[in-house]
């Protein structure tokens with residue numbers, strides 16, 4: 448158990464209007480910080496007033512991108528309670544990210560304690576307007592000042608918090624997705640299965656191209672054959688074809704999303720066949736759309752929750768899904784998941800962790 452020192456701010460900020468939060472625009476009064484020094488391990492866990500960091504310009508994170516991050520949310524229930532959703536899963540995923548990037552791992556229980564303590568201290572910042580939550584962003588940076596390429600010998604792990612609304616401006620209206628056939632996001636043996644900034648930096652050119660063409664996000668294809676669907680910029684992606692629900696297997700190039708795994712579990716409980724082992728080609732998807740068998744497409748993610756996809760554009764052809772309306776399964780998943788997260792539905796799965 449961490450011995451977290453708490454230093455509270457003497458100049459609390461004014462809180463933003465809960466109905467106009469957007470995503471990731473505001474930050475709370477405090478942040479969690481913990482240092483790693485070679486020979487000493489992780490040490491000095493503390494909560495400090497939110498402040499800018501002071502880093503050496505040679506800090507290795509700036510040069511070789513040794514950086515990891517996570518995303519999870521704290522929800523306020525109607526009764527005013529505050530709760531987290533499966534935070535231990537984020538802690539586990541952060542460990543696999545650290546292993547891949549040669550960053551010393553953080554015990555899952557310490558990760559959860561860090562997140563919970565920040566939420567406790569900034570509890571008043573958990574918004575209560577419909578559809579809002581306190582988005583939590585844990586991350587680790589390499590801090591050693593050194594220009595040779597090697598793992599850093601010092602790091603900082605931080606957690607910041609941002610009261611946020613919906614990730615997409617569209618809310619629950621179906622988003623339009625551009626299927627990217629020029630750039631790739633991940634290749635086997637690379638870093639596609641972990642959460643690191645570099646994955647997102649590499650995705651920006653594709654995302655910008657999609658935006659210019661009027662699409663909200665990119666659907667990435669596999670990096671070898673450019674044939675199989677993998678994931679969307681900030682979400683995993685599901686396809687309902689002839690009643691069967693399919694999503695890309697997490698075999699090294701796809702992020703193992705916590706919302707993804709929760710949706711698979713719910714869908715199987717409800718009796719759906721979910722195939723998350725077989726790769727699905729974009730050609731099968733487009734063919735299913737042409738013949739009227741593509742029933743629903745939706746994305747899942749912590750920030751995005753469950754987002755219906757209304758259009759897919761691939762090599763000059765547009766597949767329109769569900770006539771621009773949210774599908775039945777997408778809506779049921781959204782309602783169930785958000786019901787559990789905001790406490791309006793019973794947490795039969797034991798996914799919710801209260802913050803006292």
Ligand code: COI
Nearest residue numbers: 518519681748749750751
């Ligand atoms: C999340 O869903 O929490 C993410 O990290 C996606 C993102 C906003 C990059």
